[in-house]
Amino acid sequence: MLDDARREAVTALNAWSEDQAEQELTACCASRRWAAALAAGRPYGGWAELAAAATAGIKALRWSDVLEALDAHPRIGDRAAGKSREAEWSRAEQSAAASADAAVLGALARANVEYERRFGHVFLICASGRPAEQILADARRRLGNDAAAEQQEVRTELAGIALLRLERLGQAGVGA
Known part of the structure; x- marks a missing residue:
């Protein structure tokens, strides 16, 4: 099923006009x-080529471009508003974390x-399927990073979200 979704994503992306692909x-x-x-x-000749290009593209972004991407992400624990595909995906990605008890959710909100005070942007993590306790532990660990190390972690997390x-x-059959 995942292979089918990946194949469909590559096929659709290759078929779209440049404007639609960018959108x-x-x-x-x-x-x-x-x-x-x-x-x-x-x-793209296949998923591996697309995934490599997507990941390399994020690593090559200027930090201002990464910040542009971060602006589209809600805080972990906040529910993305709206009916856009991106908002729906964000809610689905954070669903496991949303089921935590109030104490964990409160600690996550404080983290x-x-x-944000330390680094000046939203805490980004690929939350899909991860419980809030694990996300909280990662947030606390990453608070000990220096700016350069944290920027590398942000890029890694952003790439993971983009690939997902x-x-x-492909699964949504977008553009079909």
Whole structure:
């Protein structure tokens, strides 16, 4: 099933116009520079090539482009508003964390605030399937990072989210 979704994502992405490809890709990562670069790199011969390009593209972004992408992400524990595909995906990705008890959710909210004070942007983590306790432990650990180490972790997490969402483009049959 996952292989089918990945194949469908590559097929759709290769078939879209450049404008549509960029628009659809911004639901996966809100950096316009990343979406444009990925759209311009088509056609992709398969999932491995697309995934490699997506990951390399995030690593190559200027920090200002990463911040643009982060602006589209709600805080961990906050429910993304709206009916957009990106908001729906965000709610699904955070669903495991949302079921935690009030004490853990409160601690996570405090860690979010402390993280934002320290680093100046939202705490980003690929939350899909991860319990709130694990996310909280990662937030606390990452608060000990220096700025350079944290920027690398943010890029890794952003790439993970983008790849997950690229797979979902195929599953949703977007552009079909």
